[in-house]
Amino acid sequence: xxxxxxxxxxxxxxxxxxxxxxxxxxxxxxxxxxxxxxxxxxxxxxxxxxxxxxxxxxxxxxxxxxxxxxxxxxxxxxxxxxxxxxxxxxxxxxxxxxxxxxxxxxxxxxxxxxxxxxxxxxxxxxxxxxxxxxxxxxxxxxxxxxxxxxxxxxxxxxxxxxxxxxxxxxxxxxxxxxxxxxxxxxxxxxx
Amino acid sequence: xxxxxxxxxxxxxxxxxxxxxxxxxxxxxxxxxxxxxxxxxxxxxxxxxxxxxxxxxxxxxxxxxxxxxxxxxxxxxxxxxxxxxxxxxxxxxxxxxxxxxxxxxxxxxxxxxxxxxxxxxxxxxxxxxxxxxxxxxxxxxxxxxxxxxxxxxxxxxxxxxxxxxxxxxxxxxxxxxxxxxxxxxxxxxxxxxxxxxxxxxxxxxxxxxxxxxxxxxxxxxxxxxxxxxxxxxxxxxxxxxxxxxxxxxxxxxxxxxxxxxxxxxxxxxxxxxxxxxxxxxxxxxxxxxxxxxxxxxxxxxxxxxxxxxxxxxxxxxxxxxxxxxxxxxxxxxxxxxxxxxxxxxxxxxxxxxxxxxxxxxxxxxxxxxxxxxxxxxxxxxxxxxxxxxxxxxxxxxxxxxxxxxxxxxxxxxxxxxxxxxxxxxxxxxxxxxxxxxxxxxxxxxxxxxxxxxxxxxxxxxxxxxxxxxxxxxxxxxxxxxxxxxxxxxxxxxxxxxxxxxxxxxxxxxxxxxxxxxxxxxxxxxxxxxxxxxxxxxxxxxxxxxxxxxxxxxxxxxxxxxxxxxxxxxxxxxxxxxxxxxxxxxxxxxxxxxxxxxxxxxxxxxxxxxxxxxxxxxxxxxxxxxxxxxxxxxxxxxxxxxxxxxxxxxxxxxxxxxxxxxxxxxxxxxxxxxxxxxxxxxxxxxxxxxxxxxxxxxxxxxxxxxxxxxxxxxxxxxxxxxxxxxxxxxxxxxxxxxxxxxxxxxxxxxxxxxxxxxxxxxxxxxxxxxxxxxxxxxxxxxxxxxxxxxxxxxxxxxxx
Numbered sequence: 009x010x011x012x013x014x015x016x017x018x019x020x021x022x023x024x025x026x027x028x029x030x031x032x033x034x035x036x037x038x039x040x041x042x043x044x045x046x047x048x049x050x051x052x053x054x055x056x057x058x059x060x061x062x063x064x065x066x067x068x069x070x071x072x073x074x075x076x077x078x079x080x081x082x083x084x085x086x087x088x089x090x091x092x093x094x095x096x097x098x099x100x101x102x103x104x105x106x107x108x109x110x111x112x113x114x115x116x117x118x119x120x121x122x123x124x125x126x127x128x129x130x131x132x133x134x135x136x137x138x139x140x141x142x143x144x145x146x147x148x149x150x151x152x153x154x155x156x157x158x159x160x161x162x163x164x165x166x167x168x169x170x171x172x173x174x175x176x177x178x179x180x181x182x183x184x185x186x187x188x189x190x191x192x193x194x195x196x197x198x199x
Numbered sequence: 200x201x202x203x204x205x206x207x208x209x210x211x212x213x214x215x216x217x218x219x220x221x222x223x224x225x226x227x228x229x230x231x232x233x234x235x236x237x238x239x240x241x242x243x244x245x246x247x248x249x250x251x252x253x254x255x256x257x258x259x260x261x262x263x264x265x266x267x268x269x270x271x272x273x274x275x276x277x278x279x280x281x282x283x284x285x286x287x288x289x290x291x292x293x294x295x296x297x298x299x300x301x302x303x304x305x306x307x308x309x310x311x312x313x314x315x316x317x318x319x320x321x322x323x324x325x326x327x328x329x330x331x332x333x334x335x336x337x338x339x340x341x342x343x344x345x346x347x348x349x350x351x352x353x354x355x356x357x358x359x360x361x362x363x364x365x366x367x368x369x370x371x372x373x374x375x376x377x378x379x380x381x382x383x384x385x386x387x388x389x390x391x392x393x394x395x396x397x398x399x400x401x402x403x404x405x406x407x408x409x410x411x412x413x414x415x416x417x418x419x420x421x422x423x424x425x426x427x428x429x430x431x432x433x434x435x436x437x438x439x440x441x442x443x444x445x446x447x448x449x450x451x452x453x454x455x456x457x458x459x460x461x462x463x464x465x466x467x468x469x470x471x472x473x474x475x476x477x478x479x480x481x482x483x484x485x486x487x488x489x490x491x492x493x494x495x496x497x498x499x500x501x502x503x504x505x506x507x508x509x510x511x512x513x514x515x516x517x518x519x520x521x522x523x524x525x526x527x528x529x530x531x532x533x534x535x536x537x538x539x540x541x542x543x544x545x546x547x548x549x550x551x552x553x554x555x556x557x558x559x560x561x562x563x564x565x566x567x568x569x570x571x572x573x574x575x576x577x578x579x580x581x582x583x584x585x586x587x588x589x590x591x592x593x594x595x596x597x598x599x600x601x602x603x604x605x606x607x608x609x610x611x612x613x614x615x616x617x618x619x620x621x622x623x624x625x626x627x628x629x630x631x632x633x634x635x636x637x638x639x640x641x642x643x644x645x646x647x648x649x650x651x652x653x654x655x656x657x658x659x660x661x662x663x664x665x666x667x668x669x670x671x672x673x674x675x676x677x678x679x680x681x682x683x684x685x686x687x688x689x690x691x692x693x694x695x696x697x698x699x700x701x702x703x704x705x706x707x708x709x710x711x712x713x714x715x716x717x718x719x720x721x722x723x724x725x726x727x728x729x730x731x732x733x734x735x736x737x738x739x740x741x742x743x744x745x746x747x748x749x750x751x752x753x754x755x756x757x758x759x760x761x762x763x764x765x766x767x768x769x770x771x772x773x774x775x776x777x778x779x780x781x782x783x784x785x786x787x788x789x790x791x792x793x794x795x796x797x798x799x800x801x802x803x804x805x806x807x808x809x810x811x812x813x814x815x816x817x818x819x820x821x822x823x824x825x826x827x828x829x830x831x832x833x834x835x836x837x838x839x840x841x842x843x844x845x846x847x848x849x850x851x852x853x854x855x856x857x858x859x860x861x862x863x864x865x866x867x868x869x870x871x872x873x874x875x876x877x878x879x880x881x882x883x884x885x886x887x888x889x890x891x892x893x894x895x896x897x898x899x900x901x902x903x904x905x906x907x908x909x910x911x912x913x914x915x916x917x918x919x920x921x922x923x924x925x926x927x928x929x930x931x932x933x934x935x936x937x938x939x940x941x942x943x944x945x946x947x948x949x950x951x952x953x954x955x956x957x958x959x960x961x962x963x964x965x966x967x968x969x970x971x972x973x974x975x976x977x978x979x980x981x982x983x984x985x986x987x988x989x990x991x992x993x994x995x996x997x998x
Contacts, residue, residue, distance in 0.1 A: 034652045034688050035642040036716055041598055043824055065824040067715065068647075069765045069772060071698030073822040098715065108596040115595070123925035162922030167527070167595065181923050185542040187593065188527030191826035193922050 038099045042068045045095040045102075046192045048163060050088035050151060059088070061161070063192035066098055074192070082153050082198040089132065090149040092118055092163060094190065106147065109165070113139030116189075117169045118146035119181040124159020126198065127152055131179055143171045146179065158197040165190040224285060225260035226293040228253045228273065231503075234573045234621075237297055240275035273297065296572055317422055319665055319675050320733025320747045321408035322790055322803045326401040328426075332995060333945070333963070336441040336450035336472065339373075339395045343421065346403050347860040348803065348844030350879035353977040354388040356477055356986050357489045357518050358556075361391070362976065363405055364805060365840045365864040365878050366418030369756040373421045374412060376497070376510050378564050381610040381636060382586040383650070385756035387978060391421075392514050392560035392586065394493040396439070396452040396470045399426035406786045406805065407729060407751035410661050410679040411616065411630060414729030415753035417784040417809065425497060428456065428464045435955075438996045445989035446488070447547065448474030462502040469494035475549035476519075479984035480971035485545045486552055490517040505569040515559045519551040523982045525593050528826030529919050532770040532981065533930055541983040553591040557602075561585045575619040578630075584610045598645055605641035606650060610634060624667035631660040638757070647764060650757050651689035658682045671737040681727040683754045689761055690716045695774075705777060721760070721777055727752035746789045755779040759813050759833045765823075769978070772821055772830045779833060783810045797850040804843045812838035812868075814876070817915045827919060829930075836870040840878075856888040865911060873913050880909035880935065880975055899946035909935040909975045936980055939972035941965070947993075959995040964988070 048061040059082055065074035082088065094105040109116045120129035131137060132148035139145050169186035171177060176184045224244075228237040236257030243250040244261065246269065251259040261271075266287055273295055274280040285291055316323045324346045334342035340351040340359030350362045360367050368387060373380040375393045382392040395401075402422040409420045436455035442448070454468040472491040476483045492515045499508035523541030526532055535542060566580035590604035616630025636655040640648040661679035668674055688710075696702055696717055711718035733747030762775035788805040818832045842864035849857045861883040866875030882905065889899045912935055918927045947961035969988040973980040 033711065033718060034640070034648075034690070036690050036713055036718070037642045037645065037647050039647060040645045041594060041596070046824060063824060065822075067692050067694040069823055070692035071694035071696075071821075074824050112595060119923075121923050123922070160922065160925070164922070167593065186527075187525050188531050188825055189595075190824050191528055191530065191922065192824060 039068060040096065040099065040103060041105070042096050042098055043094050043105055043165075043190050044068065044097045046092065046163060046165075046190055047095070048090055048092045048149075048161075048194075050082070050090045052083065053087045053089065056083055056086060059196075061163075061194045061196070063194070064097070068098065076192070076194060078194055078196060082151070082196065084153050084155060084198055086153050088151040088153070090129070090151055092147050092149070094165065109145065109147065110136075113145040114141055114143070114171070115168050116145060117143075117166050117171060117176070117184065117186075118149075119164045119166065119179055119184070120146070120149050121162040121164065121181060122159055123162075125157035126159040126161070126196065127154060127157065129161070129179070139171075141171070143177050144179070153198045156197075156199045158195075160193050161196050162191065162193040164188060220263055220265040222264045222266065222287045223260055223262045223290045224264055224269070224271065224287070224293075225258070225290070226295055228257040228259070228275070228295050228297060229572075231296040231570065231572060237275055240273055240297065242271055242273050244269050244271050246270065317402050317420075318404055318409050319673055320735050320745050321731075321749075322405040322745070322747070322788055322805070324403045326403065328399055331395060331398055331401060332439060333961075333993075335396055335439045335452050335470075335993070336443065336448075336991065337395070339391055339393055339398075339401070339421070339423075342395055342401065343403060347801075347846040348405060348842065348862040348864070349403060350862075350882070350976060352387060352877065353974070353979075354390075355484070355487050355521055355977070355979050357474075357487065358388055358390040360387065360389070361421060362879060363403070363419035363421075364807070364842055364844075365866050365875075366807075370416065370418035370753060371421060372413050372416040372419075373423070375423045375512070375562065376425050376508075376564060377566065377580065378510075378562050378582045378584065379412065379612065380560075381584050381608060382558075382560050383588060383606065383608055385758045388520075388556075389558075389588075392516070392558055393423060394452075394470045394491075394495075394512075394514055395423075396454070397425065397468055397493075397495050397512065398423035400424045405803070406747065406788055406807075407749045407784065408677075408731040408733065408747050410677040410729055410731050411628065411663060414659065414661075414679040414681050414727055414751050417751055417753055417782070417786070417807070426454070426456065426466070428458055428466070428501060430460060430462055430501065431458060432460045433458045436998050438998075439993065440995075441991055441993040443989055443991035445986060446474035446477045447549075448472065448489075462500050462506065463498075464501065465496075465498040467494070467496050473549070476545075476547050478547075478987050480966075480969045480987035481984070482540060482544045483547050484521055484983055485541070485543050485548075486519040486522040486555070488519045488549055488551045490551060491515070503570065505567075507565070507567040509566075510562065510564040512562045513559070514561075516556070517551055518556045518558075520554040520556065521979050521983055522552075522554075524979050525554050526770055529770050529828055529930060530826055530921050530923070532932075533919065533921060533928055536931060536981050553593050555591050557589040557591070559585075559587040573621050575617055575621060575627075577615070577617045579615045580613070582610075582612050584608075584612075586610075602644055603646050604649055605644050607639045607641070608636065609639075610636045626665040628663045629661065631658070633658050647690065647692075649762070649764060651687050651761050653685055653687035653757060655686075656684040673735045674733070676732040677730065679729045681725075681729070681752075681754075683723075683725040683727070685721070685723045685725075685754075685757075685760075687721050687757075687761065689719055689721065691719055691763070693717055695763060699774070699776070701777065723760070725752075725754045725781055727754065727781060741793055741795045743792045743794075744790065745792075747787075749784070749786045749788075751784045751786070752781045753784075753813075754781055755813060762833065765825075765828065766831075769831075770828060771817070772828045773815065774830060774832045776833050779813060779835060780811055782813050782835065784808070785810075799846075799848040801846045802843070803845075805841070807840040809838045809840070811835040814838070814868075816876070816913070817917065820917065820919070829917060836868050838875055839867050839869055840875075841865045841867075854889055854891055856886075856890070858884075858886040858888065860884045868913070874911040876913050876915070877976060878909065878911065880938075881907040895948040895950055897946070897948050900944070902943040902945070904941045904943065906939050906941075906974070908938040912975075932981070935975040936973035939970060939974075941970055941972070942967045952996075956996065956998040959993075959997070961991075961993040961995070963991045963993065965991075 045064045050059040060079040096103040131144045137148045166186040169184035173183035228240045238255045240253045253259045272282045343361045351359045404420040407416045438453040441450045450472045452470040456466040458464045474489045477487045495512035522543040564582040568578045570576045586608040588606045589602040592603040612634045614632035619627040634657045659681040663677035666674045729751040731749040735745040737743040762773045786807040790803040793800040844862040847859040866878040886902045943965045945963040949959045971984045
């Protein structure tokens with residue numbers, strides 16, 4: 009019977025030890041790495057209207073789809089300097105994930121993929137658009153318009169792409185590999 | 200002075216001479232179980248060469264004994280010989296209980312180990328020590344595949360979950376040293392946290408018939424029995440060393456046992472495994488290494504009437520997950536599926552990077568038993584388990600080395616049962632168990648919890664009975680009741696909460712509103728009834744049958760209730776459902792066994808009808824900022840599983856043996872009238888074995904493994920828009936890979952190194968022809984081929 013007593017004592021003690029922590033409510037988690045907002049701002053050289061493309065998904069993997077907004081139409085025969093930013097707006101204040109991408113530039117690359125009659129998007133040759141190995145990160149892009157055109161622009165952020173694979177440094181995603189951290193598609197027009 | 204001394208000496212001698220030799224030792228010999236008298240037992244005092252024989256009332260007497268210590272041994276045909284020490288200061292009368300039943304004798308050994316089946320009418324197979332040793336470097340899941348009808352669902356090749364007749368995870372109970380493993384077994388990518396080297400034998404029971412362990416094992420029960428402990432003064436051990444080419448790894452496992460004649464024993468055991476990247480037929484599987492450490496201590500006291508056991512085990516596994524399986528969205532998945540080779544192939548390395556799992560499992564157990572004369576045996580057990588799981592994903596910035604999943608699951612269990620074996624032809628057992636479980640999901644991961652914090656209380660009570668109807672027929676029946684209470688606290692995103700319609704059905708369980716997130720307090724109670732009954736009949740010395748019916752109910756597990764979020768390697772959003780109820784299985788099974796000297800045949804069949812079968816299936820596509828993802832929801836349907844398992848062994852001649860194991864399982868969704876996902880495909884394994892005892896006990900085996908293409912699967916394929924090519928493509932996640940055939944070879948010899956020690960040297964070659972193949976039940980089959988050739992050398996010292 010003694011063994012029985014000790015066993016039950018052991019059981020009760022250990023039960024009370026673990027049970028203590030469970031009375032409190034759990035802490036909420038606000039995801040820090042979550043990308044909720046991708047914004048591409050296109051500023052025309054020589055003046056004109058800045059075009060802003062924005063995809064915002066405040067609940068992340070939640071039940072709501074991203075809200076996509078395109079501020080207007082691109083003008084013909086212009087050169088637009090585009091800059092992309094990535095934000096986490098689910099936390100307050102919002103976190104700028106663009107900085108992390110710049111810091112770990114060699115592990116990230118942004119690709120611009122167009123469809124339809126749109127002209128291609130090229131990487132800006134600006135020094136801060138390149139990583140420590142002199143390969144593009146792609147946060148800045150250049151878009152030259154000529155005639156009226158329309159189509160989709162998809163902006164993809166790849167993590168750990170193979171930057172030295174064929175075509176990748178020119179912005180061709182085909183051989184890039186890696187995993188997709190963001191992929192947003194905008195329907196745009198030039199007129 | 201001399202005279203004084205002499206007088207003293209004489210006086211002393213006088214005392215000795217006048218020593219009383221008129222004592223007697225008498226008593227009665229009884230059967231321990233039913234208290235009946237035993238006639239004809241021999242009572243022998245070796246030191247005096249005196250003996251007596253018990254009369255028809257079990258009585259005996261030995262007279263004219265002198266004062267002092269004597270040792271008497273009492274023996275009887277069919278009984279274990281009992282030895283007792285008596286200090287005679289006066290005449291002694293003793294009642295001596297002999298253990299009379301042959302089969303009950305075996306039950307004593309259950310404390311240590313047994314080759315005896317745990318069940319009477321269930322479909323049960325025992326894996327012997329020799330087979331377990333063969334898998335010393337591998338894992339439990341692979342060893343169990345030696346049983347016809349058992350397959351595995353894998354994540355790569357180091358995370359291997361057993362599948363019994365098509366069912367796995369929460370539908371299987373795994374016991375290690377009589378402790379039910381509580382290690383987040385619901386996750387498909389969570390393998391059982393046990394070191395196969397801790398087991399002496401493994402019993403595999405198909406179906407839920409073994410109600411003493413639980414009522415929810417729709418698939419079956421896996422029991423790892425520790426090594427046998429003998430009652431003798433002995434010190435022995437075993438060391439297994441192996442080295443293999445694939446993974447360029449080594450495994451060392453060692454065990455040392457000290458036993459005493461008195462019944463005390465202590466055993467220590469430890470295993471170390473280290474592998475680097477494994478290799479498919481044509482390329483390295485980058486980041487698939489394994490680092491595993493484990494040890495256990497087992498000690499106690501075994502006697503016929505009482506005994507106890509204390510046990511502690513520690514296991515840590517650091518498991519790399521194939522780099523190429525880390526994908527971001529459905530487009531990446533399409534790329535992976537369409538690529539013949541994985542998208543990440545690097546040079547061989549030992550280091551294990553993200554994605555990876557780091558799991559530590561600890562078990563502490565104390566158990567005690569006592570036999571009560573004329574009643575039976577009482578068992579009492581308390582066990583505590585701590586499961587710590589970290590999962591590391593590929594992350595960026597400051598969070599790079601931070602775990603994405605950080606769970607601590609603690610379980611306390613108290614169980615007791617009494618086995619009443621006093622009757623000649625029936626055995627009863629009643630038992631209960633209580634369990635408290637707490638899951639803590641650490642919020643420091645910075646990622647929303649996959650499994651929420653919860654407390655789970657459960658209580659179960661059961662009664663089993665066995666009736667020996669006649670020499671050849673045995674009937675058993677069992678009933679069990681379980682109560683489960685789950686009290687969880689979970690954060691929901693408001694948008695998801697509303698989308699699921701919980702705002703209508705569960706508005707009363709919200710305890711806090713944080714703006715975008717809601718804290719809910721789901722509380723569930725379940726009452727489950729399970730039952731089992733069966734019959735075995737031996738027609739003659741060769742032919743026997745068994746039949747069994749089992750009813751079981753399983754409470755939904757936390758992932759079925761609470762899952763919510765993106766599952767990275769599967770590129771899908773998985774959603775649990777708070778509305779899910781228990782599932783209920785009605786399983787009918789029958790086996791035919793033929794056993795003659797040259798031929799052993801075992802044919803098992805089953806039909807399992809599952810009401811409210813819980814499964815996960817795609818229901819639509821959702822857009823996120825990463826792209827679009829299919830949504831998989833946990834739902835319930837009515838399902839049935841049907842199958843047959845054959846196992847055959849033929850002795851061709853003295854040296855050659857032929858064996859065949861074939862199994863087929865069919866799973867149907869009866870409500871939607873379509874096939875069930877993830878059913879093992881038809882498989883047939885043929886072996887030719889050569890054995891020659893004269894050549895240092897030489898064994899060689901050639902094994903052919905045919906796995907057919909699974910043609911019965913649900914079509915969950917869908918189309919998705921791929922921006923990079925501006926087109927819609929089919930995402931083929933359903934089509935099973937083609938059939939494959941593998942050839943394996945193994946051989947070994949045993950060298951006697953001394954009288955009590957031997958050395959066994961083994962050579963194993965798996966996938967001899969380096970065939971490249973993919974297996975339907977491997978979750979990484981979209982990304983890479985399965986394992987290529989492996990050559991392993993194994994040394995086993997017994998000392």
